[in-house]
Amino acid sequence: EADIYQTPRYLVIGTGKKITLECSQTMGHDKMYWYQQDPGMELHLIHYSYGVNSTEKGDLSSESTVSRIRTEHFPLTLESARPSHTSQYLCASSEWNRGTGAFFGQGTRLTVV
Amino acid sequence: QKEVEQNSGPLSVPEGAIASLNCTYSDRGSQSFFWYRQYSGKSPELIMFIYSNGDKEDGRFTAQLNKASQYVSLLIRDSQPSDSATYLCAVRQVDNFNKFYFGSGTKLNVKP
Numbered sequence: 001e002a003d004i005y006q007t008p009r010y011l012v013i014g015t016g017k018k019i020t021l022e023c024s025q026t027m028g029h030d031k032m033y034w035y036q037q038d039p040g041m042e043l044h045l046i047h048y049s050y051g052v053n054s055t056e057k058g059d060l061s062s063e064s065t066v067s068r069i070r071t072e073h074f075p076l077t078l079e080s081a082r083p084s085h086t087s088q089y090l091c092a093s094s095e096w097n098r099g100t101g102a103f104f105g106q107g108t109r110l111t112v113v
Numbered sequence: 114q115k116e117v118e119q120n121s122g123p124l125s126v127p128e129g130a131i132a133s134l135n136c137t138y139s140d141r142g143s144q145s146f147f148w149y150r151q152y153s154g155k156s157p158e159l160i161m162f163i164y165s166n167g168d169k170e171d172g173r174f175t176a177q178l179n180k181a182s183q184y185v186s187l188l189i190r191d192s193q194p195s196d197s198a199t200y201l202c203a204v205r206q207v208d209n210f211n212k213f214y215f216g217s218g219t220k221l222n223v224k225p
Contacts, residue, residue: 042201043157099145101162101203104156107155
């Protein structure tokens, strides 16, 4: 079944640790996105990609980095986690067709202590 | 100015009533418009999209688009308690790197 997967679903980690949030999709979509969402708040675009080896920063400044070495895989890395990074991180993908929306993974809820 | 504006609510309607959710957007270059439903603690789920002026119906849901007024709405007929969620309006700017911009969402409560 075509889908988009994020792991882990929940992560509690200490300050200063390096973390990688995984995102994979089996829909063959070229475009992928990372959004950050605090509870009850709006989604903010932090990274996006058009395809392999193409990544851009979003409208919300983020200390995280991303890579796109394979079409299906779009991991997000934080080199040194801080409590201010505590949030929900949502990965999404879409086709180029304007009539298609973005499909979201289940999200990773990150808590940095 | 935000790309997408929504009333945060909450909007409360009785079971069986019509719920009307509204959204305005700022960029006239926006080409596609989407409604997502997000339950608390879950990720957004796409429920409707529209890109032509007028109405589009899908089951109990009707999306309405007025590009001249830069206005999008979602009607939910025969509202059910299971419809209680936050509804996000989103626009896709094809000429702006195909980015999706989301509103902050309207919380809908359907009372039994």
